[in-house]
Amino acid sequence: MTPAARVQTAITILDEIGAGGPVEKALTGWARRSRYAGSKDRAAVRDHVFDVIRQRRSLAALGGGDSGRHLMIGLCRRTGVSPEDMFNAAPHAPAELSDAERAGGRAPLDGPEAADLPDWLWPEFSASLGDKAAKAAQVMQTRAPVHLRVNVARTSRERAIEKLAAEGIDCSPHPMASTALEVVEGARRVHQSEAYKSGLIELQDAASQAVVESLPLEPGMRVLDYCAGGGGKALALAAHAGVDVFAHDIAPKRMRDLPERASRAKAKVTVLSPGELDQAGKFDLVLADAPCSGSGSWRRAPAGKWQLTPARFEELLETQLQVIEKASQFTCADGAFAYATCSSLSAENSGRVNAFLDKNSGWELGFSQAWTVLDGADGFFVALLSRVL
Ligand SMILES: C[S@@+](CC[C@H](N)C(=O)[O-])C[C@H]1O[C@@H](n2cnc3c(N)ncnc32)[C@H](O)[C@@H]1O
Structure with a gap:
């Protein structure tokens, strides 16, 4: 799939979710219907969909609306991708931008819109996190890292790092717990790894x-x-x-x-x-x-x-x-x-x-x-x- 075809697919899935469909159902339904899509396509489409859901409010502001199409225009603008390059009417790509779409969109307003939170939750969130609220909200717009727990009853953190590296999964110790690793490279290989299948590691947030x-x-x-x-x-x-x-x-x-x-x-x-x-x-x-x-x-x-x-x-x-x-x-x-x-x-x-x-x-x-x-x-x-x- 071309990058633009992945964008069009994400638009279709986001519209299904916008109409009330559960996220995983929309993604797996598309994957089942689309045998032509390889694992990199599936991962890219999934990333687009989750990136948008995380930042739905601010992307709606940037993209000028809350349809799948507007949200993906917003995502392009946020990530520095020219929307014209993706919305180019090539086969399987989204239709070209209209004049209104080209001129639409604005910077998100400070507060719950920029923080991608519902209005009603913002007072509780900002009071709870104090002066860290805006920064925390910004981090919450990004993908979560992949963490592993080393089963220290069976191996050490150092041995686990070596074993995983031998299977193409690069990890570094995470400071929050003596058992925790952060996957730096190869996260998609974890489930198939011997270290995972033999119970030396588990997926668990630090x-x-x-x-x-x-x-x-x-x-x-x-x-x-x-x-x-x-x-x-x-x-x-x-x-x-x-x-x-x-x-x-x-x-x-x-x-x-x-x-x-x-x-x-x-x-x-x-x-x-x-x-x-x-x-x-x-x-x-x-x-x-x-x-x-x-x-x-x-x-x-x-x-x-x-x-x-x-x-x-x-x-x-x-x-x-x-x-x-x-x-x-x-x-x-x-x-x-x-x-x-x-x-x-x-x-x-x-x-x-x-x-x-x-x-x-x-x-x-x-x-x-x-x-x-x-x-x-x-x-x-x-x-x-x-x-x-
Ligand atoms: C946050 S999840 C637990 C996650 C789990 N401890 C882990 O680390 O994977 C909360 C769990 O509490 C259970 N739960 C909800 N109400 C409960 C209750 N009144 N008594 C016991 N468990 C309850 C839910 O079924 C749910 O599985």
């Missing part, structure tokens, strides 16, 4: 790893991952020698790949159904990686920021408090309870912890830490609580 690394893990502990989902954190916990890890989720189906992932990593994770959890006794450490807005990972899943509504946000805040109240009860008397989110919004983070502490005087805060995209990974938050003795 901030998720930093959360696990911040926890007071000791050999002999029973640890519960109360909101285990796909099990990323449960597996990172299980890489710690002598820690007995249990995984639970209100939607047990979300944990369906966990046994296979654990077997690949040669890690032991006991999956508990909600009924089994009630019979499982107390735990030395309970982690609740709660459902949240996902604002810290909107670079990876950018559709989330446009789908979030004030009502859904309020619902999440309520669920988070319920999760803290329920999950903390599984902590033994001298144990610790950790609350985490992949959000950079204070209402979901310190706001929830304070709401819990206000209602539960028997608990106190040990520490809390927030990472933002400016630290080079997803935005994340963790707070460690214990009972007042």
Whole structure:
């Protein structure tokens, strides 16, 4: 495919998404119908679509409208590609620019438009990030890096770097966690690599790893991952020698790949159904990686920021408090309870912890830490609580 044909394809997919179609469905539907497209074409089209969704508001301003065509004109302008070179009416390319399109578009206005956030969310976002808000929003317009977690139960970070390099995947250590690598070259080869298939590495953002690394893990502990989902954190916990890890989720189906992932990593994770959890006794450490807005990972899943509504946000805040109240009860008397989110919004983070502490005087805060995209990974938050003795 020519670069211009990729632009036209992205326009068609963006229009499908604009009409309410889910992003992945629109992309996989196109890929299935388009056997002529090679892997580089698919990757380029996918990148165009995600680049636009991340920056939809500011690109609509630059491109002069919010159709797929206007958004791609905006993307060309932002990335310094002359729109005339792409909109050239060659076979499979977009039609030539009209006079109105050529003259249209303007610089995005400071605030939520330039930051690519909905108006209603801007006050919460800017209050949460303070003087880092505009810079963080700018970073959120870019692609997320690819991070790996080295399974330190099986190999060292240095050995993993060597093994991956031998398979054409260049990585460097990431400063946020002693287990973390950033892929510099060859990210698309990770899934097919021996290092991945044999469980020496997992795909996991460095901030998720930093959360696990911040926890007071000791050999002999029973640890519960109360909101285990796909099990990323449960597996990172299980890489710690002598820690007995249990995984639970209100939607047990979300944990369906966990046994296979654990077997690949040669890690032991006991999956508990909600009924089994009630019979499982107390735990030395309970982690609740709660459902949240996902604002810290909107670079990876950018559709989330446009789908979030004030009502859904309020619902999440309520669920988070319920999760803290329920999950903390599984902590033994001298144990610790950790609350985490992949959000950079204070209402979901310190706001929830304070709401819990206000209602539960028997608990106190040990520490809390927030990472933002400016630290080079997803935005994340963790707070460690214990009972007042
Ligand atoms: C942020 S995701 C967890 C991600 C996971 N810890 C990981 O690292 O891959 C939040 C999970 O919480 C679960 N969840 C939502 N409400 C819950 C509740 N009331 N009790 C337990 N789990 C809940 C969701 O099903 C979802 O899988």
